[in-house]
Amino acid sequence: MNWLYAHLPHLYAETWLPQFHTGEPVALIRDHNHLIEDANDAAKACGVDVDMSLNTAFCLCPGLQVTPRDPCRQQRALERAAVIASRYSAWLGLDAADGLYLEIASMKRLLGGVAQIQHRLQLALQQMGYSAVIAVAPQPKAARLLARAGQHRCCDQEQLIQALADIPFTALGIEAKTELRLAKLGLATVQDLVQLPSGDLSYRVDAELTLYLDQISGRKPWLPPPFKAAERFHWYMDLEQEFESLEPLRFYLAQGVGQFCRFLQKRCLAAQVLRLKLQHRHRAPSCVDIKLANIDNRPESWQYMLNSTVNRLELAAPITAMQLSAALFEPLDDRDLHLFNNVSQECDQKKTQLLNRLSARLGIHNVHFLQISTDPRPEFQTICASQPAAQAQRPAAALVAPLWLLPQPQPVAIDRYIIQRGPVRLTSGWWDRNAAHRDYYVAGDSGLTTQWLFRDSDGTWYQHGWFA
Amino acid sequence: MVGSPDAGSRKQSRAEPGFVELHCISNYSFLRGASHPEELVHQAMTAGYAGLALTDECSVAGVVKAWQQLQQQPVENFSLIIGSEFRYRNECFVVLATDKLAYSELCRLISACRQAAPKGDYVFHPRDLVQYIRRGLLLWRPATAAPDYLPALTAHFRGRFWLLVELSLTDADEPHQRQVETIARDVELPIVCSNNVHMHDPKRKMLQDTLTAIRLNRTVTEIKQHLLPNAENYLRPLKNVRKIYKQAYILESLVIAERCHFRLEEIKYLYPKTCVPAGLCARDYLRQATYEGARRRYGDTVPEQVKATIEKELGIIAELNYEYYFLTIYDIVKQARKMGILCQGRGSAANSVVCYCLHITEVDPTEVSLLFERFISRRRNEPPDIDVDFENARREEVIQYIYEKYGRDHCAIAATVITYRAKSALRDLAKALGINMLQLENVIANYGWRYRDKHNWVDEVITPALSLDNHMLDCFKQLLTELVGFPRHLSQHVGGFVISEPPLIDLVPIENAAMADRTVIQWDKEDLEALGLMKVDVLALGMLTALRKCFTYISTASGKPVAMSSIPRDDPRVYGMLQKADTVGLFQVESRAQMNMLPRLRPEKYYDLVVQVAIVRPGPIHGDMVHPYLRRKHGEERVDVPLKELEPILNRTYGVPIFQEQVIALAIKGADFTPDEAEELRRSMASWKREGHMHRLRQKLTDNLLRKGVSQDYVERICRQIEGFGEYGFPESHAASFALLAYASAWLKYYHPTAFLCALLNSQPMGFYRPWQLIQDAQRHGVTVLPVDINRSEWDYTLERRGEVLRLGLRSIKGLSEPAAELICRHRPARGYAAVEDLFAIPGIDKDTLETLASANALAPLGGHRFQQRWNTSGFDFYRGLFAAQAPQGYQIREPSRIEDLFEDHAMLGFSLHDHPMAYLRDQGVLSDCIAAELLGEVQSGTELYIAGVVINRQRPKTSAGVTFLTLEDETGSMNVIIWLQNALRQMEELVKARILKIYGLLEQDKSGGVIHVIAYRLFDISSQLERFSSKSRDYH
Incomplete structure (x- = not known):
């Protein structure tokens, strides 16, 4: 079995920092201790180094742009690289934050040999903007060691033993305290370690290190856990002739949507968006999102939304092919599995159905979830959000506002009002440009209405709402 | 900080019934109150209030500041009431001190609450009020109608209990007032109103919100529900108070204020009497101990001049009733000696022959011209300040002795108020405003605080680079100027002990310090000084530990006892060593700057060493006094005193003022300062440059000296020197004490280098090296x-x-x-x-x-x-x-x-006994063009050359402004390198990162040959050369 290891030392920066390969000095920092984790050539030219403190780096390079590393984005970057690499191996494993294991023995014949695979992967990664060190060895951890030591090579077992003589043990990536123990014994290379009586190394230095070395040399087996790419739904239909309307194609689209729902239900997933891509002969494809107000996996919801979307759609050109795709899914709530909550479940279903219908009729961008904010200014206390709030927060109890609030306060002439209660003072919001300095009053007018008025800092009176 | 109250507005408001604000917190309720106590008092007086109660949360830490403000600008019929608020769930209790006993009760309650909790926190339950408060008044702002402890409180505080109604123009006001009035009816309690003051002016609302965010460690926009809805918690104008509250409630505040007649000046400090043996009176005992000491110091026949000085000093001490103070210090010092702990007084106490005779200090005042008045004066109504250094390793034994002898209730360590400074304010505010912290760190790292003008730093630091939101940046700037100087928390003073005859807990609350077995009071050094409380500075000095150990080693090896007193004075060989700046490990004269000065000043006697210790300080350096002094000392310039009447003051330093005392005496004799003005000058040197009352003194000094014919240049230098003293100045007495230790350490290094080294190493960490x-x-x-x-x-x-x-x-x-x-x-x-x-x-x-x-x-x-x-x-x-x-x-x-x-x-180990990295590199041929440190003395001044060494010291400002000093070391010795700004900027990477440097530069040597340094032109980082020869890379050092 042959294993390939690709080390992507600048994976994060190359994925998320577009300016990394420009002339601007850029560095990545570890968020917890503010030490430099990666720096581009421009920053290095100013003296910025990995593991340097941020303050020293700023001293050396005042124009340095720094970004803290986000572990979630790190994982996403690695998975993105894994998807590219998965074209060259049926067994792919992720390693730490920036490495990939690829089993390539079984792919040699298909892809034209180890060197060819190595070359093609390098090229594919390069096209994506990644710099990589790729090594091949009989064992996955041996390939890893070679790549992380910067050795862009392909070794058999014999060559591996020779190569270990030149590799410092620091390339093993073991704990710093173990590295220190080894250094204090006068050991320097991986081969120095391999030559020690392995039982002795285990109790004298570190048992895990012995296991690690055995896995490198192949004395003990180890295989990386296989990486499974995220699920995607894909449905495609090539049309034998050009269609100027979607109307005759509704039936096929409904089939596609049906497949999509079965795909979701089989995996206990739900989705909110399904993308419809329409191919044209003489122009770029057009895309339409079929979007629900809430996640769902029932055919009736999706069919309804499909019909509404198709009804509204105007084709830019005749179509030659149709494609439905989705990549973002969410697991269904646990409550669906409960036995005796049919009522609430039914209620939820009805709510979702209603929301979806509203979205279909009004357009998804015109349907909002109301939320309460903690801002003391009444006009900022109700906000519209695209998602429902997880938990409602209580706003500051400064004002008892009427239910009917005007969208904009309206100037009024105070002489036609009789003040009934007040003032309640509001002085807040200095943190944005809408600071409020108002005295609120409850006032009645001649028409027997009760209104909510305020006087602002320059003495102007406004109506802000209706009580009755 | 604040101007004088507007008499007009007070007068005008007098026509209506007055009002006393009874619930007000200052910024000593850390991260809650948004105004200084002084601002609150000033504002209350200006607004025409009849009084103000300062009621910080479980604290009286701000009351002295408030009281001082009142003392500075007394206003008739204005009373400052002392109290404290305690919070329990959503309820708030305010305790007010009616008289001295009630104040003591309050202190005990605060102490109990504070000591039951970790540092900075407190634990309170309303039943504590019943246990501790027997005379004080209680105000209660209820949150629930009938808590279970209410019957106990109404029974205990009968006639001393009020309900607080606090309206801040919110919708909660009405139910709150209704609830208060219902309870008042039910339990028959009177109602008083207050504004629950958090700030003196509504403009501080923004700061108050930000402080809340800092306290909750979130951004302002994340905690809107915790912010005050409006800015009504301030000292409202009286007309607003009258509009909002019923008159009966307002009048009730006057009734309460009438009952609170305790004033802080009633705190009469009593010195501890434990230090005087039974049957003796303090005066006799001090006289007896002084004369016994004098005979030990001067032999059986005490010189008449000394006797006369003793009598003069004893007279002043008796007149001011300071005997117990001297005897307390005498007791502590005597006990330390008994325990074999080396100690020595420093600071102004060295001006006193009584202190010298009592073995508190070691400087013979007859040898050095010192001013007793600098130490104690009849005019200054404040206790003397005696600072005593003890061996650092054993100071804790002395502290525990003080606790044991005087009792834990009678002594505690003074507090130090940690206040917001530029960087801490920047960081906390940025967090609260959601400003990009990484960018801010960049600004902080590159600003170069030491070299910038301190006045417009806010505009220079807050730049658009921090945020694109200009509005937020404007807020940031405003908040920054307000927050700097705000107290952040209480810490313990380095060694300031307060000891009192009555339990200290009756004078000031005592709380837990961060260290185990330590307690700290809520007042800082300035507060104690203002109230005339005795403070003893029990300080730690590493060199005393080293000296004591060294004496022990020498005595053990030689079989003969050796002590400080057995060191011969003015040994020319020891001075020879000092003149060569061979001072590594010595006390005070071992720094790079001192080493530079020693071959120039060439000390030959004790007094030269006193000057040496004091001259490398901002005062003389800013005043350009160093070079004239050196020239005159070596006879290169005529000794010239600008005015004849200044001769007695300036003759001993060749007409050049070096010490703080000389500048003050010069102001009195030369510029006709009154003693009060001179005293003001001494106290306020730090604010010399600022506008205000110091400006007046500066003008007077300048005008009078110029009028008498002193040159403009000389006057300007004196002014700069005063400014320098403000930063860090040594009084002569202090320098004299330190010079003794410097000489003792030099003598030991010269005659017993092995024992001295052993002692220094066993006393680590200490010193410069x-x-x-x-x-x-x-x-x-x-x-x-x-x-x-x-x-x-x-x-x-x-x-x-x-x-x-x-x-x-x-x-x-x-x-x-x-x-x-x-x-x-x-x-x-x-x-x-x-x-x-x-x-x-x-x-x-x-x-x-x-x-x-x-x-x-x-x-x-x-x-x-x-x-x-x-x-x-x-x-x-x-x-x-x-x-x-x-x-x-x-x-x-x-x-x-x-x-x-x-x-x-x-x-x-941190070193190699028989090898050196530079020796290794030299053997490898890497340093063939470099001159070794020991050979630099043989190279002609002005030669361009290469040197190389391990970087052992890098005095580098955080930015590129200013000069950088480097010390390199090779196997033969150390080398001094100076890097000018442009070079430092150009080669910042080498300067910051190199552990081993090779330098091409110009050798400079002064005429005496004592001072050699290399002005660097080019720096080469050769740290990697060592790694090249090693099989692995490892951090050096």
Whole structure:
């Protein structure tokens, strides 16, 4: 079995920092201790180094742009690289934050040999903007060691033993305290370690290190856990002739949507968006999102939304092919599995159905979830959000506002009002440009209405709402 | 900080019934109150209030500041009431002190609440009020109608209990007032109104919101629900108060204020009397002790002049009733001596012959011209300030003695108020406003605080680079100017002890300090001074520990007792050493700047050393007094005193003012300052540059001196010198005390270098140099240093061969704990350990300890090199446990190379006894063009050359502004390097990162040949050269 290891030392920066390969000095920092984790050539030219403190780096390079590393984005970057690499191996494993294991023995014949695979992967990664060190060895951890030591090579077992003589043990990536123990014994290379009586190394230095070395040399087996790419739904239909309307194609689209729902239900997933891509002969494809107000996996919801979307759609050109795709899914709530909550479940279903219908009729961008904010200014206390709030927060109890609030306060002439209660003072919001300095009053007018008025800092009176 | 209250508005408001604000917190309710106590008092007076109660949360930390504001600008019929608020769930209780006893009760309640909680916090339950408050008044802002403790409170506080109605123009006001009135009816309690004041002016609302965010460690926009809805919690104008509250409630505040007649000036401090033996009166005992001491100091016949001075001083002491103060210090110092702890007074106490006779200080005032009035004066109504240094290692024993002798209720350490400074304010505000912290750190790192004008730093630091939101940046700027100077928390003073005859807890609340067994009061040094409370500074000084240890070593080796008193004065050989700046390890004169000055000043006698200690300070340097002094001392310039009447003041320093005392005397004699103005000048030197009352003094000084014919240039220099003293100045008395220790350390280094080295090393951490620098310096002076040895080394460094050689102690090994070392020494067989197996048998020993010893080469006597020994000891767990009977398997580990030995020595000890990285590089031919440190003296001044060395000291401002000083060291000595701004900027990377530097530059040598430095042109980082020769890269140092 042959294993390939690709080390992507600048994976994060190359994925998320577009300016990394420009002339601007850029560095990545570890968020917890503010030490430099990666720096581009421009920053290095100013003296910025990995593991340097941020303050020293700023001293050396005042124009340095720094970004803290986000572990979630790190994982996403690695998975993105894994998807590219998965074209060259049926067994792919992720390693730490920036490495990939690829089993390539079984792919040699298909892809034209180890060197060819190595070359093609390098090229594919390069096209994506990644710099990589790729090594091949009989064992996955041996390939890893070679790549992380910067050795862009392909070794058999014999060559591996020779190569270990030149590799410092620091390339093993073991704990710093173990590295220190080894250094204090006068050991320097991986081969120095391999030559020690392995039982002795285990109790004298570190048992895990012995296991690690055995896995490198192949004395003990180890295989990386296989990486499974995220699920995607894909449905495609090539049309034998050009269609100027979607109307005759509704039936096929409904089939596609049906497949999509079965795909979701089989995996206990739900989705909110399904993308419809329409191919044209003489122009770029057009895309339409079929979007629900809430996640769902029932055919009736999706069919309804499909019909509404198709009804509204105007084709830019005749179509030659149709494609439905989705990549973002969410697991269904646990409550669906409960036995005796049919009522609430039914209620939820009805709510979702209603929301979806509203979205279909009004357009998804015109349907909002109301939320309460903690801002003391009444006009900022109700906000519209695209998602429902997880938990409602209580706003500051400064004002008892009427239910009917005007969208904009309206100037009024105070002489036609009789003040009934007040003032309640509001002085807040200095943190944005809408600071409020108002005295609120409850006032009645001649028409027997009760209104909510305020006087602002320059003495102007406004109506802000209706009580009755 | 605040101007004078507007008399007009007070007068106008007098027509209506007055109002007293009874619930007001200042910024001493940390991160809640948004105004200084002084601002609150000033505003209350200006707004025409009849009084103000300062009621910080479980604290009276701000009351002295408020009281001082009142003292400065007294206003008729305005009363400052002292109280404190306590919060329990959503309820708020305010306790007000009616009289001195009630104030003591309040202090005890605060102390109890504070001491029941970790530092900075408190634990309170309403039943504590019943337990502690018997005379004080209670105000209660209820949150619930009938809490279970209410009957107990109404019964206990009958006639002393009010309900608080606090309306802040919110919708909650109405139910709150209704609830208060219902309870009042139900339990028959009177109602009083207050504004629950958090700020003196509504403009501070923004700061108050931000403080809340800082307290909750979130951004302002994340905690909107915790912010006050409006800015009504301030000292409202009286017309607003009258509009909002019923008159009956307002009048009730006057009734309460009438009952609170306690004033802070009633706190009468009583000195502890425990220090006087039974049957003696303090006055007689002090006289007796002074004369006994005088006979010890001067022999049986005390000189008449000394007697006269003693009598004069005793007279003033008696007149001001300071006998107990002197006797308390005498008692502490006497006890320290009894315990064998070296101590010495410093500071202005050295002006007193009584202190000298009582062995509190060591400077003979007849030898140095000192001013007793600087120490105590009839005019200054404040207690004298005696600071005593004790051995740092044993100061805790003295502190515990004070606790034991005077009682824990009677003494505590003064507080230090930690206030917001530029950087802390920037960081906290940025967090609260959600400003990009990374960018802010960049600005902070590159701003160069030391070299910028301190006045417009806010505009320079807050730039659009921090945020694109200009509005937020404007808020940031405004908040920054307001927040700087705000108290952040209380910490403990370095050694300021307050001791009192009555329990201290009756004067001021005592709370827990961060350290175990330590308690700290809520007032700081300035508060104590303002109230006339005695403070003794029990300070720690590392050099005293070293001196005492050195005396012990010499006495043990020679069999003759040696002490401070046995050191001969004015030894020319010792001064010869000082003149050569051979001062590594000495007290006060070992810094780079002092070393530069020594060959120029060339001290020949004690007083020269006094000047030497004081001259390298901002005062004389800013005043350009250094060079005139040097020229005149060496006869290169005529001694010239600008005015005849200044001759007695300036003659001893060749007409050049060096000391703070001289400048003050110059102001009195030369510029006709009144004694009060001179005193004001002394106290406020720090604010010399600012506008305000100091400006007036400055003008007077300038005008009067110019009028008398003193040159404009001289006057300007004096002004700059005063400004410098404000930053950090040494009074003459202080310099005189320190010069004694400097001389003693120099004498010991010259005559007993091995013992002195041993003492310094055993007193670490202290001083300017690290152990390896001290050892290398001593080795260059011929001291033999033996390596650390498992069979010979103790924990401490020790002397062998009758004190002639030094043996490294086990404490020199990094990572070895004292208990582990103690195990090794305790179980060491008489013939020593013979093999690693003997070490395995030590009960309680562990693998890490043995491996550490092996790497430090301490196991060399057992045979084999350090790598082999490390391998052998690494089998400890295996051969000590299940396989104890089995002989360890041999495995041959290769021998370390020279460079590996060097690395390991540096990693484990911090130095190498017999090798040096630079010697190694020289042997490898890397430094063929570099001149060694010991040969620099032979190179002609003005020669351009290469030098190279390990960077041992880098005095570098955080930014590129200013000069950088480097000290390099090679195997023959150290070298001073100066890098000018442009070069530093150009080669910042080498400057910041290099551990070994090669420098091309110009050698400069002064005429005396004593001061040599190299002005750097080019820097080369050759740190990697060492790594090139090693099989692995490792951090050096």
